[in-house]
Amino acid sequence: MRRGLDRPTSGSVTVAGTELTGLSESRLTLLRRRRVGFVFQAFNLLPSLTAEQNVTLPLRLAGHRPAKARVREVLQQVGLAERARHRPAELSGGQQQRVALARALITRPDVLFGDEPTGALDSRTGREVLTLLRGMVDGEGRTIVMVTHDPVAASCADRVLFLVDGRVSGELAGAGADTIAAHMATLEAVPC
Template sequence: MEAMEDVVEMTAVSKVYGKGGSAVAALREVSVGLPRGVFTAVMGPSGSGKSTFLQCAAGLDRPSSGRVTLAGTDLTRLGETKLTELRRTRLGFVFQSFNLVASLTVAQNITLPLRLAGVRPDRAWLAEIVARTGLGDRLGHRPAELSGGQRQRVAVARALVSRPEVVFADEPTGALDTVTARQVLTLLREAADALGQTVVMVTHDPVAAAFADRVLFLADGRVAGTLDSPGADSVAARMTRLGAWSVA
């Protein structure tokens, strides 16, 4: 893959939970860059550190040691208030459980990050996001009136509405059927291709990973390699080898 500017850089990042004999190292000296405008999938066996990787990269959790920077801003040096402001304005999030506000309409859920930041929506950009996610006829509905796939599309639209530098997605298709999962993955693919977003997705599914530009593999809290232009079969083969390694 052609070298590109890294929008997120992790330098010697370690994360340890607990102390003494009960301490568990979730990440061990991880150094990696996440390029601007590139869709990266993060994979690994159970317990490999995937979720911790995403949480540290996104400033949702603080590393025990090491440094995380977002376009030159050192997240590890920011206080909680500054981190919250940064996540609200410069990052977007998509989770398996959707995390929509039940009392708000689709339109209100999509624009919630802007409202919290005290920013008026860019109407042209909002219209483009709504059109791309196919939610034009659902803007007045509430989450309970939507299918799982529609809820996840609302979550994707909400993640994109603030024009974030990075969109982080944690198992975004885990609760969806195959057809709906493909629709959501296509939206994330378009976010990278058409909108120039950096997308970082944690997944266990080789088919989902094949939508990415590259796959970053983790094992035992360490980077265990990358795969550019991944196919589902090649991802599955690499995961099989990693699984054998982690058990050995």
């Protein structure tokens, strides 16, 4: 999706009713800023900013003044309301990941891309984040695209695609964690 982030090799890419193929770089930047959220595995938090400042960064970069109530809301959603004034070095890896999630949620994106969004979280917090993401889909009509190796996280999805060497190698809909794990075990394994 280079027109989004990488260039598609075939097909089309549509986000919130907008076809990306013909958009200029500046229009794509605006679309990403307004309609797409990203939760990266590496967090990408700025160490000199507090959790609250990291969360508001996308809005500030877009020239908007974030509403304090909205900032408190997203920090509360990820269980970090009491850590708003802490810098990344003062937070655990799981807390940093939740700040990154709150930063993605602040703009109310139509699509949220998550690279192992629960990977650094303990099981209880991971469940809470998955419940939050599921609620965004069910209650707000948002789309979540998540990359994960965790069958439990994958079981929260409506549709699970399996990739082997960058190609789709299977699909399950509405499957439980045990079914997903069993399917994962049948995928072509890399020899040790």
